[in-house]
Structures are given as structure tokens and as C-alpha cells.
Amino acid sequence: MSVLHSAPRFTLIDGLKGTVSKALGDHLVEAHEEHGELLFTVHRASIEDALRILRDDFEYQQLMEIAGVDYPSRAERFEVVYMLLSVTKNSRIMVKCTASEDTPVPTVTTLWPNAGWLEREVFDMYGVLFDGNTDLRRILTDYGFEGHPFRKDFPLTGYVELRYSEDQKRVVYEPVKLAQDLRQFDFMSPWEGADYVLPGDEKADMPLIDDPKVTESPKQTGAGAKADEKAAEKVSDAAPAEKDSDAEAPAPEPTEDQPARAKRKGKTTDTAEATEPKKGDAE
Numbered sequence: 001m002s003v004l005h006s007a008p009r010f011t012l013i014d015g016l017k018g019t020v021s022k023a024l025g026d027h028l029v030e031a032h033e034e035h036g037e038l039l040f041t042v043h044r045a046s047i048e049d050a051l052r053i054l055r056d057d058f059e060y061q062q063l064m065e066i067a068g069v070d071y072p073s074r075a076e077r078f079e080v081v082y083m084l085l086s087v088t089k090n091s092r093i094m095v096k097c098t099a100s101e102d103t104p105v106p107t108v109t110t111l112w113p114n115a116g117w118l119e120r121e122v123f124d125m126y127g128v129l130f131d132g133n134t135d136l137r138r139i140l141t142d143y144g145f146e147g148h149p150f151r152k153d154f155p156l157t158g159y160v161e162l163r164y165s166e167d168q169k170r171v172v173y174e175p176v177k178l179a180q181d182l183r184q185f186d187f188m189s190p191w192e193g194a195d196y197v198l199p200g201d202e203k204a205d206m207p208l209i210d211d212p213k214v215t216e217s218p219k220q221t222g223a224g225a226k227a228d229e230k231a232a233e234k235v236s237d238a239a240p241a242e243k244d245s246d247a248e249a250p251a252p253e254p255t256e257d258q259p260a261r262a263k264r265k266g267k268t269t270d271t272a273e274a275t276e277p278k279k280g281d282a283e
Helices: 016-027 044-057 115-126 201-205 225-232
Strands: 028-034 037-042 062-070 078-086 091-099 160-165 170-175
Touching: 016 028, 016 037, 016 044, 037 044, 044 078, 044 091, 062 115
Parallel strands: 037 091
Antiparallel strands: 028 037, 062 078, 078 091, 160 170
């Protein structure tokens, strides 16, 4: 028996883009469909009003996630993406706005209380400020951490190190204690290339030899009939070992005298009588 639910399996987005765009009005910057979902870009100052319209008029009741995106080449490098869910329509929608490092985004904690935690995460990872959030603290990194991890603009090498202090119960920066003397940092990215010559690379720019030196005759190499005769001579000629090599060496003298023993009778396998106990021993 089939069971009917009040919520549909999915909501068709045909015509929804025009309806939502008309309702947003001047708040809207751009609307387009991507991967079967609707994405609306609104003005930063109008983000709270635009999300309120979607919540109250289009039944997008739940704020599922707030994500950050970083485009360093743009004037406003950050994008804040809000992902909404309609439980009654079984539909999802995305709304985003742009921001820079010093332009705060209005908070939406007035619409959804869980937005406070999500805005804190975007602030911690990207450094985006949210105007009106009364509890904008770090949520994933420690208070002593400098910079924002997803921006990837903090130094990876240098003269200080980052560690967690058990005494202070926080992250601290301390000077690097180098085990090697005279160690230097050039602070250059390995994929950008260095402006100095590495050891061994100086050979790469050496010019080729135009007139290589070669031997013109065998005399210059030391080869010839005299060299062959000298090589054929035996180095060990007339040595004592070679003089006595033809004579057979006598057998060595024995080191000790052993009396002659009688030859064994029988085979080594005929040892049954030797292993049987004698009758006197059995008694």
C-alpha cells in the first residue's frame, strides 16, 4: 500500500527563478540555475531582507549552512553563501553576497539562531566580519592563532613557531630554536624559483667546447709494439712459487702417532647386538 506524504518528493524549479527574482526586487543582483539548483546573488546590505522574504513568503524555513569562498584576485575577494531548505516543499536554494576584508556582512541571527555558530566559523576560517553578531569569536582555531586558515596567507616558515602551551592553555608563538648553526631562511616559494644559483647549477651555463682535444697518433696515447711486449711480460717470472710448481709437494708428516687398530667386522648398520642389554644387566 502506498503512503502519501504532505511534502513532495522534489520541487520543480521551472518558473521558480522568475517568481523569486520578482519578489526580491532591488535586493537581487543576479539569478541563475546551476547543477539543477537555483543560485541568487543579492546586495550585501540587503542579505537580511532577502533571506526574510525567502523564509516568510517562500517557506524556506531552515538555514542549513553558511559557507565562505575566497577569490583573492577580486576587489571583494570573499563570497558568503547561505544554503536554505524548505521542509514543506522539499526544495533547496542558495543565496550569496560578496564581501572584502574590512566590509562586514549583516548578521542573520535575527532570522535563525543557529546562524551565530555558522557566522563564527566563516569569521574564523576566512576573516569575514558580521555586523550585529554579539558573539563573534573563534570557534575552530585557538585565540592565540594569527590569521585565518582558509585564506592561506599566514607564513609557513620563519623565525617563530606555533605550538600549544600546557601552562597557558592556549596557542603561543615562540622563536624557533635551531639545532644547526648559521641556518638561513630565504622566504621564497619553491615553485617561483630562486634568484640565486644553487650549488651545482653553475655548470649549466658553461659554454660548450668548440675544439675538443683529441689524440692524433698512437704515440700520444702510449700504445704500440713496445707497450704490447711490456704488457706480455710476466710479473712473477722466476719467482720461487713458479720454480717449484712442476715438482710434486711431499705429504706432510703426521702430527701424532696412533696405534694400529683392527679392522671393523661387519657393517655400521649391524648394531642391534650392541644396543640390546645384557642378561646380567636385565636382572
